[in-house]
Amino acid sequence: MQVREWDPAAAPAEGLKALLRAANLAVAADVPEDPPWRPDSFREYLSVTMPDERRVSWLALDGDDLLGYVSILLVGDVAVLELLVRPDVRRTGVGTALLGAAATRARAEGYGSIGVEVIGDTPAGDFFEAQGFRCAFVEMRNLLDLSTVDWTQLATMAESVGSGYRLEYHPGGPAESILDEYAKAKATMRLNPAYDLELRPSSYDSERLRASLATLHARGLKPYVVLAVHEPSGTVAGLTEVVVPAQRPTRADQYDTVVVQAHRGYGLGRALKARMLSELRAAEPQLLDVQTWNAVGAKAVTRINDELGFRPNREWREYEADVDEVLRRLGAPADQAP
Numbered sequence: 108m109q110v111r112e113w114d115p116a117a118a119p120a121e122g123l124k125a126l127l128r129a130a131n132l133a134v135a136a137d138v139p140e141d142p143p144w145r146p147d148s149f150r151e152y153l154s155v156t157m158p159d160e161r162r163v164s165w166l167a168l169d170g171d172d173l174l175g176y177v178s179i180l181l182v183g184d185v186a187v188l189e190l191l192v193r194p195d196v197r198r199t200g201v202g203t204a205l206l207g208a209a210a211t212r213a214r215a216e217g218y219g220s221i222g223v224e225v226i227g228d229t230p231a232g233d234f235f236e237a238q239g240f241r242c243a244f245v246e247m248r249n250l251l252d253l254s255t256v257d258w259t260q261l262a263t264m265a266e267s268v269g270s271g272y273r274l275e276y277h278p279g280g281p282a283e284s285i286l287d288e289y290a291k292a293k294a295t296m297r298l299n300p301a302y303d304l305e306l307r308p309s310s311y312d313s314e315r316l317r318a319s320l321a322t323l324h325a326r327g328l329k330p331y332v333v334l335a336v337h338e339p340s341g342t343v344a345g346l347t348e349v350v351v352p353a354q355r356p357t358r359a360d361q362y363d364t365v366v367v368q369a370h371r372g373y374g375l376g377r378a379l380k381a382r383m384l385s386e387l388r389a390a391e392p393q394l395l396d397v398q399t400w401n402a403v404g405a406k407a408v409t410r411i412n413d414e415l416g417f418r419p420n421r422e423w424r425e426y427e428a429d430v431d432e433v434l435r436r437l438g439a440p441a442d443q444a445p
Contacts, residue, residue, distance in 0.1 A: 108168070108174065108200070109169075111165060111166060113176075115154040115164060116153075126173060126191075127149055129193045130176075132195075135194075136194040137229040140250075144354050145355065147354055151325060155322060155325045156180065156322065157318055159182075163181070167201045174192065174201045175205050176190070177205035184219075185222045186220070188209055188221055190205055192205070206437065209221070210434050220428070220429060221427070221428055224424070226423060227421045232424065235428075238433050238437065239435075241428065243425050244424070245403050245425075246401060248399070248419075248422070248423050249399050249412050250397070250420045251415060252395070253384075253397065261385055264378060265381040269373030269374060271337060272370075273336050273338055274335055276382065279330060279331075280330045286317060289316065289346065290315075292344070292345065293346070327353035329353070330348060330349070331350070332347070332348050333386065342367075344369075345366040347361070347379040348362035348364070349387060350362055351387075358397070359396075359397045364379060376408075377414060397417075399417060
């Protein structure tokens with residue numbers, strides 16, 4: 108077996124097809140309720156990053172046979188890991204070798220910590236815990252089967268907002284004229300300490316938000332936004348974001364939903380999400396379901412999701428580890444490649 112660095116932006120089409128096949132074998136084994144990956148914009152999904160981020164990737168190969176893949180996204184203070192091993196070659200050292208390559212590069216780049224998202228009820232949790240990773244944050248993924256939605260009731264929910272507020276729909280992302288106000292509303296999420304551990308960073312200022320929207324489009328991820336505007340002041344009182352990926356177009360991803368503290372208690376959170384679902388029904392008729400995540404114990408968010416018809420599916424865990432500890436457990440000196 109050979110582990111070699113790999114650039115998806117310049118890779119031959121056959122290499123991308125092999126990785127797509129391996130990813131779908133993993134989906135079928137670990138999360139069979141999830142839709143398979145499609146080739147649409149798959150290269151861009153793997154290679155495009157924000158301007159201030161870098162991604163480094165490796166493949167594990169037996170001759171021309173692709174066994175696994177790993178990447179690290181170099182962002183902030185934590186190198187964020189993604190690791191995939193084809194189900195039929197697990198427990199043969201492939202994952203260990205890939206993790207070693209990523210941890211070695213993370214240390215060389217000056218990162219002391221490495222993080223990874225782990226899907227509950229899959230072998231990944233035991234693997235990472237054995238390598239020194241500790242669970243830092245737990246979320247619950249919830250799924251909404253769109254075939255079960257009462258669309259008449261949903262329309263009523265979307266209209267149930269307090270006096271002095273209006274909802275606005277922005278396909279493709281918020282308009283340039285409201286980016287500053289939009290970013291201010293998103294910045295209130297920083298008041299929630301749970302989000303300090305997020306490995307899916309949000310954008311809290313207008314410049315980064317602008318870059319984030321451009322990056323989403325470049326990766327084949329189409330954003331949709333619904334805003335709640337406080338009419339007396341013209342400020343953004345709340346927002347919800349959904350992305351529909353070209354690579355998995357039958358499932359939408361719910362991103363941030365925010366209601367600014369001063370505007371809570373007027374039914375905005377439920378109305379924003381209900382309006383979003385109604386718009387998605389028309390804009391993306393191929394959608395089968397929507398996935399969203401909320402922190403375990405987040406009662407207000409859970410209540411809204413329940414009312415809309417979302418059902419708990421799986422835990423999503425964020426693990427972190429010291430890079431030197433990972434390398435030590437892999438049996439390599441911290442200053443040498445394994």
